[in-house]
Amino acid sequence: MSPRLSGDNLFKTLTALLAVSAAAILMITAYELFVGSLPVLQKFGIYFFTGTKWNPVQTMVNPEIYGALPYLLGTLVTSAIALLIGVPLSIGIAIFLVEMAPRTLRVSVSYLVDMLAAVPSVIYGLWGYFVLRFWLLDYVEIPLSRYLGWIPIFGGTPQGLDVLNGGVILAIMIIPTVSSISREVIQAVPNSIREGAYSIGATKWEVIRNWVLSYGRSGIFGAVILGLGRAVGETMAVTMVIGNTIGPSAIPTSLFKPSQTMASLIANNFLEATPGTLELSAYIGIGLFLLLLSLSINVIAQVMVTRVLKVKGGAVE
Amino acid sequence: MTSYTYRKFKNKLFLALSLGCVIIAAVPLLSILIEVILKGAPELSIKFLTQTGGVIGSSDAGGIGPAIQGTLILIGLTCLISMPFGVMSGIFLAEHGNNKYTSAYAAWMRIFNNALTGVPSIVVGITVFAVVVLTLGHYSPLAGAVALSFIAIPIVARTTEESLKLVPNSVREASLALGVRNWRTTVSVVLPDARKGLVTGALLATARIAGETAPLLMTILGGQYFSQGFGQPMDALPLRIYRDAFLPYSNFQAQAWGAALFLILIVLSLNIGVRAASSGWLRK
Amino acid sequence: MNYKIVIAIAAIVVIVAGVAGYAYLSSSGKSSSSPTPTTITLTGAGATFPYPLLSVMISHYHDQNSSVQVSYQSIGSGGGISDLESKLVDFAASDAPLGPADMAKAPGALHIPETIGAVTIAYNLPGISTGLHLTGKVIADIFAGTVTMWNDPEIQNLNTNTTLPAKSITTIHRSDGSGTTFIFTGYLSVSSPAWNETIGQGKTVSWPVGLGASGNTGVAEDVNNTQYTIGYVELAYALQNAMTVAAVQNPTGNWILPSLSTIQLAVQVGASSGLPAGNQSWTNVSLVNANDPQAYPIVSFTYLLVYQELNVVPGMSQSKATALVQFLWWVVQPNGGQQYSSGLEYVPLPTNVVQIDEATIQSITFNGQHLPTS
Numbered sequence: 008m009s010p011r012l013s014g015d016n017l018f019k020t021l022t023a024l025l026a027v028s029a030a031a032i033l034m035i036t037a038y039e040l041f042v043g044s045l046p047v048l049q050k051f052g053i054y055f056f057t058g059t060k061w062n063p064v065q066t067m068v069n070p071e072i073y074g075a076l077p078y079l080l081g082t083l084v085t086s087a088i089a090l091l092i093g094v095p096l097s098i099g100i101a102i103f104l105v106e107m108a109p110r111t112l113r114v115s116v117s118y119l120v121d122m123l124a125a126v127p128s129v130i131y132g133l134w135g136y137f138v139l140r141f142w143l144l145d146y147v148e149i150p151l152s153r154y155l156g157w158i159p160i161f162g163g164t165p166q167g168l169d170v171l172n173g174g175v176i177l178a179i180m181i182i183p184t185v186s187s188i189s190r191e192v193i194q195a196v197p198n199s200i201r202e203g204a205y206s207i208g209a210t211k212w213e214v215i216r217n218w219v220l221s222y223g224r225s226g227i228f229g230a231v232i233l234g235l236g237r238a239v240g241e242t243m244a245v246t247m248v249i250g251n252t253i254g255p256s257a258i259p260t261s262l263f264k265p266s267q268t269m270a271s272l273i274a275n276n277f278l279e280a281t282p283g284t285l286e287l288s289a290y291i292g293i294g295l296f297l298l299l300l301s302l303s304i305n306v307i308a309q310v311m312v313t314r315v316l317k318v319k320g321g322a323v324e
Numbered sequence: 325m326t327s328y329t330y331r332k333f334k335n336k337l338f339l340a341l342s343l344g345c346v347i348i349a350a351v352p353l354l355s356i357l358i359e360v361i362l363k364g365a366p367e368l369s370i371k372f373l374t375q376t377g378g379v380i381g382s383s384d385a386g387g388i389g390p391a392i393q394g395t396l397i398l399i400g401l402t403c404l405i406s407m408p409f410g411v412m413s414g415i416f417l418a419e420h421g422n423n424k425y426t427s428a429y430a431a432w433m434r435i436f437n438n439a440l441t442g443v444p445s446i447v448v449g450i451t452v453f454a455v456v457v458l459t460l461g462h463y464s465p466l467a468g469a470v471a472l473s474f475i476a477i478p479i480v481a482r483t484t485e486e487s488l489k490l491v492p493n494s495v496r497e498a499s500l501a502l503g504v505r506n507w508r509t510t511v512s513v514v515l516p517d518a519r520k521g522l523v524t525g526a527l528l529a530t531a532r533i534a535g536e537t538a539p540l541l542m543t544i545l546g547g548q549y550f551s552q553g554f555g556q557p558m559d560a561l562p563l564r565i566y567r568d569a570f571l572p573y574s575n576f577q578a579q580a581w582g583a584a585l586f587l588i589l590i591v592l593s594l595n596i597g598v599r600a601a602s603s604g605w606l607r608k
Numbered sequence: 609m610n611y612k613i614v615i616a617i618a619a620i621v622v623i624v625a626g627v628a629g630y631a632y633l634s635s636s637g638k639s640s641s642s643p644t645p646t647t648i649t650l651t652g653a654g655a656t657f658p659y660p661l662l663s664v665m666i667s668h669y670h671d672q673n674s675s676v677q678v679s680y681q682s683i684g685s686g687g688g689i690s691d692l693e694s695k696l697v698d699f700a701a702s703d704a705p706l707g708p709a710d711m712a713k714a715p716g717a718l719h720i721p722e723t724i725g726a727v728t729i730a731y732n733l734p735g736i737s738t739g740l741h742l743t744g745k746v747i748a749d750i751f752a753g754t755v756t757m758w759n760d761p762e763i764q765n766l767n768t769n770t771t772l773p774a775k776s777i778t779t780i781h782r783s784d785g786s787g788t789t790f791i792f793t794g795y796l797s798v799s800s801p802a803w804n805e806t807i808g809q810g811k812t813v814s815w816p817v818g819l820g821a822s823g824n825t826g827v828a829e830d831v832n833n834t835q836y837t838i839g840y841v842e843l844a845y846a847l848q849n850a851m852t853v854a855a856v857q858n859p860t861g862n863w864i865l866p867s868l869s870t871i872q873l874a875v876q877v878g879a880s881s882g883l884p885a886g887n888q889s890w891t892n893v894s895l896v897n898a899n900d901p902q903a904y905p906i907v908s909f910t911y912l913l914v915y916q917e918l919n920v921v922p923g924m925s926q927s928k929a930t931a932l933v934q935f936l937w938w939v940v941q942p943n944g945g946q947q948y949s950s951g952l953e954y955v956p957l958p959t960n961v962v963q964i965d966e967a968t969i970q971s972i973t974f975n976g977q978h979l980p981t982s
Contacts, residue, residue, distance in 0.1 A: 018507030022416035028409040030436035032474050036451045068808035099345025123353050125595045127535025129562045130584050133569050134356045164776040166834050179352045210335035240444030242538040251783035251820030265819050270446050279686030279785035281693040294450045305442030379663045381848045461922035462696050549677050552649050572828040572849045
């Protein structure tokens with residue numbers, strides 16, 4: 008058999024070709040989204056990203072117009088709440104797992120974290136709508152509104168389906184991602200650093216805070232960014248608890264205001280836009296916006312995390 | 325209080341807080357499991373698992389048979405599509421990625437693979453709607469499977485690559501030394517050695533896609549009857565949960581919880597399977 | 609040859625899924641049917657407004673014609689119209705008639721009104737029973753956000769023998785494109801010049817305040833679950849969930865609760881003459897504010913939409929087209945689908961409308977051939 012056509016080369020070529028699947032899928036996605044959103048971007052230009060009105064049905068009173076800013080804000084606010092609540096919890100869990108837990112507890116706690124990751128998003132939404140909502144309303148929102156309602160961030164009448172609910176659910180959903188990567192980062196900190204710190208009399212917490220965490224700081228930051236990426240892209244759980252408002256009333260001026268994220272807007276309304284219309288183009292435009300946002304967040308995060316963690320290679324004996 | 329006592333106190337405090345974080349994280353999980361079990365368990369019955377849904381508003385809510393069938397069909401189709409692409413990609417990245425001719429290409433493919441895991445599932449739904457549903461002219465289980473494959477392929481590729489890399493080089497070298505061709509080495513020697521990792525990857529991807537709802541919204545639409553083939557819309561468990569949960573009829577809502585319990589059981593057992601497979605693999 | 613194990617695992621997964629699939633298909637149970645070549649599935653999508661009635665009708669039709677399965681996805685009028693325009697479904701349902709833009713995108717589409725329902729104003733006020741007095745203008749002010757408290761004088765003055773609570777009003781509207789919204793905002797536009805100028809009528813509008821919920825079912829669910837809310841839902845949902853609804857003032861000044869009789873009066877007045885043919889525009893047909901002392905003011909037709917020439921729908925065949933025509937014919941017959949209407953408080957089609965529908969259905973063709981209706 009000639010060297011060119013050897014089984015080896017055929018196999019290598021075959022696998023090389025199929026390896027392009029992920030890239031091809033990304034290209035197709037980007038292409039469809041770009042092409043699909045051209046109409047709305049051409050018509051509204053920068054307004055699409057900075058405007059707040061959203062009106063798919065042309066009437067005598069209101070022209071058809073699409074501005075995605077409220078949904079970007081909804082996405083950012085819910086993600087910010089998710090990070091504020093979820094990141095400290097995740098780092099605490101990571102610290103517990105690496106520095107504190109005895110071996111048996113370590114296994115059960117990591118099972119727990121895995122199970123959090125396993126729960127499908129629609130079930131988080133179900134729980135958020137029927138359970139968390141009333142719990143948040145009674146123990147958090149109503150008291151805060153009664154005593155601190157004069158602060159704008161706690162303003163408005165709380166009824167449970169709002170950015171706070173969305174943010175809390177997202178916080179729970181990002182815990183597995185952020186904590187497992189933080190755990191790997193903390194584990195990757197060389198023991199010599201810890202030993203050096205202990206040897207000068209530092210307490211365990213001081214070692215963690217001043218030496219371990221600062222050594223792994225960029226990796227943990229990468230974990231946080233990855234968690235942000237997860238929060239930004241999450242759809243179903245948020246859709247079920249965020250209140251689904253449209254246009255300027257979707258701007259989250261308070262924790263207790265119902266809002267809309269880019270992902271939930273698409274989930275709620277995509278089906279009713281007819282292909283070939285400006286309306287469908289608007290939803291695809293939101294999809295494009297969302298894609299660009301998540302991709303950039305993810306790429307930044309991957310770069311930061313891989314710089315810190317050692318890449319696993321083939322074991323050499 | 326001396327500075328030393330204060331430091332000791334701070335130490336205990338923050339370590340206790342770390343434990344507290346674990347407990348706080350456990351609360352929602354327990355709450356979800358308890359709610360789903362309490363509200364969903366009474367629904368489980370053979371009738372529930374095999375019948376179609378009833379007339380809305382009536383006292384007989386029927387069952388979720390079509391939804392279960394739909395999820396199984398989607399899992400089967402998705403595996404069929406994503407395993408070949410994913411495993412072959414993983415093989416390429418692991419076996420040939422270090423060669424000086426292909427390493428740049430492999431590095432880029434790896435970057436794209438990782439990037440794809442960050443694409444939100446709703447965006448995948450939009451893309452597949454445009455590419456498959458509009459081309460076919462109707463909603464179809466095939467569209468749903470393609471969308472889920474977009475999500476599954478990078479997962480399978482990555483776990484395949486990682487598990488192949490864990491196979492010691494000595495195994496490869498031994499096989500080559502015996503005169504076995506490169507590709508044959510990969511296929512007959514390395515792959516089987518990594519089979520537990522491959523199974524783990526398949527189970528992980530399946531667990532992930534079984535619970536995905538967003539891409540299904542605009543690809544399979546949903547349905548009331550058992551699937552009649554690729555030409556019709558179809559139902560699936562996560563979609564059924566999403567639709568039934570907001571029906572203002574208590575017997576239909578109860579169905580949503582029953583379906584949620586069934587879905588969680590499937591996903592959790594797949595995850596336990598992953599755990600079992602991977603720990604067996606590590607001990608090997 | 610150990611790599612076969614990997615292939616074997618994949619094959620097993622596929623086989624299991626396939627076997628499970630067919631096991632379910634052939635399992636006995638209500639409404640299941642084996643995939644014989646003669647089973648015809650018709651796919652429809654659209655409005656949630658008639659969904660309770662369509663659900664009952666479809667179930668009974670299947671009992672009588674076991675080889676025909678009608679699958680209806682209640683995704684909202686907007687979704688139905690969109691699917692019709694993309695020809696992704698065999699028929700659509702919508703409470704909003706096709707406007708000029710939609711007619712252009714769905715050339716040759718026919719309107720077949722299949723029933724008549726009412727938009728009720730449902731609220732959740734602890735201790736306050738059905739029959740709160742509300743006028744169109746006050747409702748418009750509530751949903752526009754200009755009236756924000758339940759004990760606002762505008763509301764209290766209409767209800768002097770009830771003490772309203774000093775609580776904020778949370779309005780619930782539709783988050784999806786909805787024919788019910790179309791009817792409701794149409795009513796608000798004629799009741800309040802301010803509403804007409806700033807927000808107007810549409811399947812989706814820019815609600816200044818309130819929560820969005822998906823489908824008539826979602827709105828009903830949200831109102832049921834949250835105190836001090838007010839929302840608009842079709843009558844069947846309000847009844848099936850024992851919701852408290854408002855008595856809305858009609859043009860003659862009476863406070864009318866929605867019921868079969870008060871809706872029927874609106875139909876008698878508004879639908880007795882002047883209705884277009886199935887292939888014309890229905891945008892000027894309105895049963896809102898019918899001129900009868902006892903008529904409920906927010907009443908509407910809801911339409912099944914289908915193409916006059918069915919071969920434009922991909923996947924349509926002679927047998928499917930025939931099945932569709934026969935199903936539609938049965939739906940509009942008094943001793944067919946219409947017999948189930950009153951049980952759910954939908955008004956059965958009056959005779960003149962049945963006749964218009966019959967003519968419309970008889971005009972449906974496949975490849976130019978008319979189809980038998982029975």
